[in-house]
Amino acid sequence: MMYKIINLFKNFGKVKVLKNINLEIKKGEKVVIIGPSGSGKSTLLRCLNTLEKPSKGKILFEGKDIYSKENQTNLYKMGMVFQSFNLFENLTVLENIVLAPIKNKLMTKEEAIKKAREYLKQIHLLDKENMYPEDLSGGQKQRVAIIRTLIMNPDVILFDEPTSALDAEMIDEVLNLMKEVAEGGMTMIVVTHELGFAREFASRVIFMNEGKILEDGTPEEIFENPKTERLKSFLKKVR
């Protein structure tokens, strides 16, 4: 079991964002979390790599508490791709990608640059390696951000609404790269509003509402045979 989430609660002040989440995620799963805004999807995801600290409950990663020393010193094992890309604005594309593997001593500088260029070639951005993030389009930024996460060879990648900040014509280039990553066997947990993508991509879909997991099943179960009224009305509204 990669993730085991036990009785997880999260409050922001008086607002209860997560209410008793219990969830297990296996290696290799492609989990897509859907749900209305404010349902706690992103907060749950951010608890999974300690960007948010749970108010109550426990998260085990690879059998150990996520706040254990071992997990905390290897946070890069839980990669994350953000809605707003969060590339390092003062570094070039290439520097963005190689900084973490070099500083974490996973690779020498030469190895990191070689590997980074392989990835950049794969996403057809090799000619942009010396550009700064401000010179890239949103889709290009997000693909670089995905590469930057991939080069750390994480056990899981968490995607927090990776296409929500993108113009329509750039969404597909990012989703396609995510599919390629998935084909490599990566465990992925994706929060998204792209239901078409969820249906096609996910091995498992989770529907959250008001801080709780309401439904959890295969894409067929969720999209063809929704059990709860809440999910039915959500799917109707979104379609």
Add this chain to the structure above:
Amino acid sequence: MEFLSTLGEKFYQTFIYEQRYLYFLEGLKYTVVIALASAFLGLVIGTIIALIRDYYKENKKILILKKIADFYVYIIRGTPTLLQLMILYYVIFKTSTISVILVGILAFSINSSAYVAEIIRAGFESNSLDGQREAAKTLGLKYFTTMKNIIFPQAIKQIFPALGNECITLLKETSIAGYIGIVELIKASDIVSSRTYDYFFPLIVSALIYLFLTFILTKLMNYGERKLNHDV
């Protein structure tokens, strides 16, 4: 004609007679030395204070140090510079044989550091850096690696104009150093006035020198700003 010859006489009395221009040169020297040394030290101390507070904010460790830093900034910003200068000279270093110039530098460094700390804090806490900090954390980058490679270079760019302002403020504020007996520019002109019973030339010339110094500082700052933005 008589007016002009009086003016000429006053000019002669103020600058030439008994080589009084040397007072102004000495004054200028101490003003510049104290301002430069204090700006540098203030930046160093201010950066350390800002780092302590930021480290606490991000890691929830070193609470005691953070409280001390907060208290330091509170005290320094809450009292007049002149008072700090006089307390340092007449109370803390009362019996010490330390040079008065050093006391001055120390006082202005401490004073400036509190303001610099606040300026740098604003840079560190800029919203545009929050996401990058999170990204760095998820990539396993340590706090100081992140600060050095990502946050600091971007913060310094944002706060550069404010730091420039602080330098100009500091330069002008050194004019109170005369209160503890340092013969900086204002004190020098005061000494000369007391000999010649004329205030016009000493004060106007002091003003012109300050304007010249701030002019140079402004030019340097503009150049630095453009350099940071890769425009040069």
